[in-house]
Amino acid sequence: MPSRRRTLLKVIILGDSGVGKTSLMNQYVNKKFTNQYKATIGADFLTKEVQFEDRLFTLQIWDTAGQERFQSLGVAFYRGADCCVLVYDVNSAKSFDNLNNWREEFLIQASPSDPENFPFVVIGNKIDVDGGNSRVVSEKKARAWCGSKGNISYFETSAKDGTNVEEAFQCIAKNALKSGEEEEIYLPDTIDVASNSQPRSSGCEC
Structure with a gap:
């Protein structure tokens, strides 16, 4: 049986507060959703193993706070990202209009070697709200x-009923894989990403 090498792929989820970044991540990784809203403080991440052609990859999915006061923490979070996911709420014009700001902020903070070709994925979330009305x-x-x-x-x-969440993250994983470093990376179980980061309960951003 061929040996399987694990590669870490870092994915960053960006977007305004309340668009459902945490919910998307939890739906994909844990197949769970809650209506309880709790803003993300600083950043948090979950990991999920995915397999392509008998190779294991660990997706490290970073959920960053949408509040502007936390954007200054960006550099530590964004550096080394292999794919950036931009999320907006289809029921909020402002959250869509801000996608360009989030994209530009990422390119400034992450400083990818090839910004023109860096992989982004855009997600329009909350298509279930009010039956689309x-x-x-x-x-x-x-x-x-x-x-x-x-x-x-x-x-x-x-993120509530899971529509297209798996498909979106499959695309995200493939995009991350294309730009990811082909090397094994050790990751400790916990990272103190910022002095004001606090443990988060099971509440999520809906």
């Missing part, structure tokens, strides 16, 4: 924006 950002508009930024992959999801 509260929606204000059309799929056409979102896809047009993604096209203008180098044909970024785009998914519409519901």
Whole structure:
């Protein structure tokens, strides 16, 4: 049986507070959703092993706080990222308009070696809300924006019922794999990422 080498792939999830970043991560990793809202403090991450062609990869998914006061913590979180996920709420025009700010912030903080070709994935979340009647950002508009930024992959999801979450993260993993370092990386169980980071309960950002 061929040996299986584990590679760490770092994924960053960005977007305004409340768009569902934590919920997406928890739905993908733990297949769980809660209506309880609790803002992420600083950053948190979960890991999930994925397998491609008999090779194991560990996705390290970082969920960063959407509040502006935490953006100054960005450099430590963003550096070494293999893929960046930009999330907005299809029911919030402001969260969509801010995608460009988050993208630019990431490129500044992470300083990828090839910014023009760095892999991004855009997720329009909360398509389940009010049966879609509260929606204000059309799929056409979102896809047009993604096209203008180098044909970024785009998914519409519901972190609540799981719609397209698995598909989106499969794309994220493949994009991360393309740019990821082909080496084994040791990761301790816990990381003190910031002095004001605090342990988080099971509450999540919905």
